Amino acid sequence: MAKKKILYWECSSGISGDMAVASLLDAGADEKVLLEVLKTIPAHGFDIKIGRVSKSGLDCCDFNVVLDKDHENHDHDMEYLFGHDHTHLQEDTHHHAHEHVHEDGHTHEHHNEHHHEHRNLSDVIAIIDKTHMTENARALAVKIFTILAQAEAKAHGTDINHVHFHEVGAIDSIADIIAVSVCLDNLAVDEVCIPSMNEGCGTVRCQHGILPVPVPAVANIIAEYGIAVNQMDIKGEFITPTGAAVAAAVRTTDRLPDKYIIKKIGIGAGKRTYERPSILRAMIIETDAESERGKANNGCEEADYIYKLESNIDDCTGEILGYVMDRLYNAGAREVNYMPVFMKKNRPGWLITVICKEENIKTLENIIFAETTTIGIRRQKMERTILKREISEIVTPLGNAVVKVCDSGDSKVFYPEYESAAAIAKKNNVPLKEVYDIIKREINSGGQCGKKEKD
Template identity: 55%
Template sequence: MGKTLYLECYSGISGDMTVGALLDLGADPEILKEQLRSLTVEGFDVQISRVKKSGLDACDFRVILDKEHENHDHDNGYLYGHDDMQIHTHEHGEHIHSHEEHEHVHGTHEHSHEGHTHDHGHEGHEHHHTHEHRGLPEILDIIWHSGITEHAKKIAVDIFEVLAEAEAKAHGTTLEEVHFHEVGAVDSIVDIVAAAVCLDNLDVTEVIVPELYEGRGTIRCQHGVIPVPVPAVLNIAQQHGLTLHITETEAELVTPTGAAIVAAVRTSDHLPGKYKIRRIGMGAGKRDYGRTSILRGMLIEPESEEADYIYKLETNLDDCTPEALGHVMERLFKAGARDVHYIPVFMKKNRPAYQMNVICSEEDVPKMEEIIFHETTTIGIRRVKMERTVMQREICTVRTSLGEAKVKVCRLEGYVRVYPEYESVTAICREKGLSYQEVWSRVRHEAEDEVLS
């Protein structure tokens, strides 16, 4: 079985933070580097190191670009300096200046500006660096012709398709026509493919992300100054049902790449009631906005609980024929009802009637109610959510002296019960010419010996 990943996004999420957390959780860095080298793109290298964030040890994944591909317009002075060249963090009252790193709009772009001096007077500001303009088909072609695993390819393609849909909607164009330099940039491709490779390497099959913490305010992109959350993030959240928790931090905490990764791989937004933490990993962000810039990931193991929930549907019927009641019972069982039974009752005016009770799972409630309304004379159904305690059950096929038979094996704290399945017993009865009680008793006895041995 695959692993379950829980992503705790209290400081937002970005491409590099995701890869860092996955590497810290045990993804093989050498396999990652080897598979990234198979990409038919040039101008990048990757660096994996350990850094401190508010005194906490975290893994830092960094895409290093050559001068031809570097985009110096993705520093904080450019992105947030359209008011007073400072970023105001209302939670802490700190002023964070423009020599940090940033990952931004339509994809992931992280570039180191430590040790450099920038004088951005944004009027007349020019950039003389190469911008890769790629559409979705070109990007998908790069992925499909790479040497990464087939599963990792599928994950990366899903992420890029989510991102492209959001950008197409934001710019009022189609998937075939949308071209944008950010998603086509080398570091964006590397971040997304790296996340896919790490998820595949860890054998993650379930991903739980309850909510994404996001900032507020405005940010500068190639099209001008736009609000935070940026349009691509909002589109992804809307289209894929992501929950955004807006904070007072005036900065972009959730990048489009981060949102797209969550939308593409998330399988649930609810943690199990009980679980054990098997491993913890922290991926470092490249900037701090008054909160520790880390993405914490946990590999968890949900614990099975004895109690679960089931729904009971009931209705009173005083004008249905026995034939109709038999027919609706058959339909309900065929549609997945766990149980259907009738209880004799007396209704108003002392009318003899039946109370129908249907036991089913929550997802089957609409289907069951539709059948009841369609097949009976009722005009109302009572619905109750019930907690239950059940033994662990499984259907097994066992070999007996009468032939193969299916039995239900029930376990609870070391106690085991074996029940022959009705269809198997009757089939043997017809074949051997034996009574039901004789077959049932022999199959149960021999099955218990086999199961308990």
């Protein structure tokens, strides 16, 4: 019986980039693979320390991007972050000395700022492109930063391509997001479940001044992606912009299966100290894929449910419709398309059709209502039959290519993945159609193919 591998992130103390990485390492992600990737980041001013710490008596993994003096950003300095109104209880945190875990021991006289590189989205993507990692990990890292850029742009009233990252564009956040992407790719889970996230209250100091919790970027992300938040009566910022963007980018469901088996537990430590221990628990759980997706048919097909959202629109420009499509895809839509139609009084218009999973309906409908002039959306639940599939890598003369392998019963059918083929075409400066032909030749000749993960 096929099994489904699910990552369940229990965000009872919020989520941040370093906590996410540490929890995934503790849950089984390959530390050696991660460190090899992080060595190739084309930037300076940081070092990586991975060790064990005790948080309120719990043994936790600690992932630390240690910055030099020219790049320090006060992110773990509780007096700087909350000293204006924050009195917190010091939690019992003990670092194992032999692990050389970095602690922020220097002072910030008058909180003077060091010089920081202020990177925009294209600068960050250029760094990601030059870092040696799998195409799946690279695509996820770009997705996370794009979500951050959209949230920051909205908060500051500017365009996504013109927003300059501060804390987010700092090298520690870049390292955190690349690390999360590499670890998730390495774990190869089928689903990521985040039912809700806990957040504190009050205010926090940042480069823009004193801001309310959740900070604007976090508020924009959780609103955009429909993430449920429980506000605790504890002063402090428990959800960071990086953590919120990671959650938005990878979450596939907010509901745990009725029955599951816990295969691995990882606990990641945060650096800040609050009344509640700053930890993030990751559980790798396993459940029967058939019981979640529906009754299996003939062994190579599975029953599954999908939702279709439809609306007729007659007074939106092409620019708006193109923008809406991008937002819908970024928010989890499986398919989005427009069809020209004639409406009442022979008015030409567009039929927008969105295919999605049940957990994405509310978020996608909110986007359609907010961005278009429609006043109604039709919703239909549909059962579909899908072939079992998995993602593999095949060796080609131009480099490894990601392919989707579908089991049709009597044979397997291979489909090159666009993002992987496009990356190979750019790297080798050859036409995309030529890359497709090369991949297909290698498949037909029985080229070496290795399993990567399920789709």
